[in-house]
Amino acid sequence: RDTWKDVPDSEWMFPLGDDAKRINCGGEVAYARQVAKAQGKWLLVNLQTVDIFDSHRLNRDTWKDETVLSLLESSFVFWQRADTSTQGANFLRLYGVSPDALPLVAIVGPTGAKILERTGFITPSELCAALVEFLEANELDSAEAPKVRASRRPVRRRSDEYGDSDVEEAAVHPSGGQGPPGQLGQFG
Secondary structure: OOOOOOOOHHHOOOOOOHHHHHHEOOOOHHHHHHHHHHHOOEEEEEEEOOOOHHHHHHHHHHOOOHHHHHHHHHHEEEEEEEOOOHHHHHHHHHHOOOHHHOOEEEEEOOOOOEEEEEEOOOOHHHHHHHHHHHHHHOOOOOOOOOOOOOOOEEEEEEOOOOOOEEEEEEOOOOOOOOOOOOOOEEOO
């Protein structure tokens, strides 16, 4: 059993693919941040829940896409956990993420600040476009705060165990997390 795997493949409709498993960083998020910093990469976090179909879709579609995997390998350390794991629960607590906001895809900078986030399913093409835009606008070792594009994007909130959700519009603050909680840059 892999040390990072907290939910057996048998509980997932679509388990994480072999290539994504290979690049999934072990340990706590603090360790993954250290690895990213040592490798000169950003940290890309994916926090999931087995109860929401969008988590399964991310495994089936997004994390198996060759272009996504190539981008992750070249510029990011990938860290995926389930919310029911100790490591996932620690991330929720440390970053003030509600379990209702899962699945979550976020970029974490070298200081540990959550810079960009997206809840719900994100297609491979949407993720690639957002990651390339982010990489082109930001340098890891820059003294400036990361640049993020402000947008208005639906935020999914889980309302039941079957993944049905209400959709609300969420304002996004372009400050890279400097605004009020919940108002930081979003993918797309």
